[in-house]
Amino acid sequence: MKIILKRTLVAAIVLGAFTVTAQQNRDLDNYRPVDKRGVNVFENPKSNESTFNGVKVRIGGASTIQFQGLDQENSGLAGLELKPIGSNFNLATANLDLDVALYHGVRMHLRTYLSSRHHPEPYVKGGYIQIDKLDFVSEGFLEDFMQYASIKIGHMENNYGDAHFRRSDNAQTIHNAFVGNLIMDSFTTEVGAELFVQKNGFLGMLGISNGKLNQSVVKSSEEGSTGGASFLAKFGYDKQINSDFRFRLTGSIYNTGYVPNSYLYSADRAGSRYYRVLEAATAGSDNFRSGRYNPNLRNQIRAIMVNPFLKYKGLEFFGTIESATGKATAEASNRTANQYAGELIYRFGKDERFYVGGRYNTIDSEDLNDGDVEISRFQLAGGWFFTDNVLMKIEYMNQKYDGFSTTNVLNDAKFNGIMLEAAISF
Template identity: 45%
Template sequence: LAQANLYIDAQLAEGIRLHLANYMASKHHNEFWVKGGYLQIDKFPFKGKFWDDLSELVTVKAGHMEINYGDAHFRRPDGGHTLYSPFMEGNVMDAFATEIAGEVYVQKNGIFGMVGVSNGMIRGHVQEITTSPNDITARNPSIYLKGGVDKQVNEAIRLRLSGSWYHNTGTAGTGLTLYAGDRTGSNYTNVMEQWYTADGAAKALTAMYASGRFNPLYSGKLDAVMVNGFAKIQGFEFFGTAEFANGHTSAQTELRKTTQYAAEGIYRFGNNENLFAGIRYNIVNSEQVFGGNIEQIKVDRFAVGAGWFITKNILMKGEYVTQSYTDFPDTDYRHNGKFDGISLQAVIAF
């Protein structure tokens, strides 16, 4: 189950660079797949004090790219690139998507803010406009904001707190994909999956790529808020997530709520902190529609992991995980569902 990523970066001019990310092989796309890319401007190519001063504060990004909603997407594994992720998976409800977007950042002395606008979905295509669009057929852009503070207090202590908001009043077509945007796949391979369709046909393995994740099905309308906290004190590291979302599919009208909480503690030690061990807990409570009725369900995950950076480019890590599904109706295949086991992973990045 080897996965591989390829990144291409080009410095086009002073303060202007291009980034292109590619999946060479993944569980969802065995073939070469372009994840996305963007143009980033840190220094505006215009003369004058105004532009010099603006470049000190402002960064602009534009492209078909991984949008910057929340901080959890910085720590999640991304296909073959998992060197920076201490655990096998990100959050159960995985807020990650590549969208056609533009982002403007302002930052000074560790305080930062960002405003972004995107098309709200993975795909981008030209299509004839719908005559007299309504709430179901209209396509609306997503607006998202982020702000926070990131301080290196001293040599031993770093603190970060951020908040993000994502909003879309409705997007037709393929629908909103914030919680279903990954084109690679879960590292909990083929767990809690239906191997056959309703008519008995075997599913392709590439269709079972999101194993262990939970999609709240907000493809029609979505409002989401994520708050993240990070602290590193000597070798001790904490990262937490609190997320609150509501929305519905394009076929529904009633808003449903979902909450997610996640906390992880890591201890890094050894020569240049090349060893680490950690513990993680993640819980999702969500209102879902079953047979026309809205019911409250729960998914929770507990993981214990450890890793060894053999060199700065080579990592070996392992994890024990247990995950439970609670209050799903007996008509759903996840009713009283549970999986647990051990995963090992070797990572090379250069």
């Protein structure tokens, strides 16, 4: 524990020093701001202008803490007693970001979780190199193509769907209008590469990864190989129609024929924002995914997500339509889990520093153990950006479970209440 505290203290001192001494011109080329300016930004922006004037290191970070006041209950059947919870603060989480301009049109990103719900020690989430120019090959190489294209290579967050751009990433929560992420939280980090092209509002992405969250050269006993591969694609349209109205619509696919273990809905090692909810009284360790749902399509998966986004002045709508089909190798047939979510948010005040909004999120799934199940969540939230770097949120949420068996702690379960969250990002 002393080592962990020392590492965190050193990182905090470094972050503070760089924050004080490097306030001016901290942005990089083709970079999504991590503060309020990054709200409703999806993929990194694309510009052919280069400000490179030697290697530039941007050190940033984020810190977030919640006060949780949730109540919970289930059917109360014998053997399904819940671990009692009360109101108090959750663990303060922290991120450290390194973003480095390496050359004209070439930069690196690396994110480390300094503290998170699941891991007691700092660890690297992932990182990538982004290439927007190929001048390192020769000046002007393929410039007619690269003026529209970006290449990302790394052990990185996959660009599947648009919901992952609005989710909380451990302490980086300032782009999420709510406290919790979606119930079926599609997020994973895998070794791979993506080619992203955008022109006149149209956008497209093709990617491939090795389908593995935990890297290993050990062969699988089932397939006799070290793993499979995952294919990703995204196509859509994103246009600021006029000064008042923006329209975006994208469709994405994530597909794998075989992997030793698919983590698409369970890869977030940072953990859920709803701590210790609906845990059995006999449970020992913390179920860091509490409040989320993983359809457990273990070895084969095909997931499709469609996301509409509309913003008219201060009013915005973001939707998620998702269907995931797959199975474990030992299963005889595929199972399907469907997710639907809609967010309606109104931003107001000077520079839209205030907002109120609601989200409704539902799941219907062919569960591996319980058959047909349903989960629904309603969230009502409000927020105030004190500055571009500081956000305070309040959320009321209510989540219900239906169809789970009488041997499952989620039988006729629900939890609801108030969450407060303070977020800093720089």
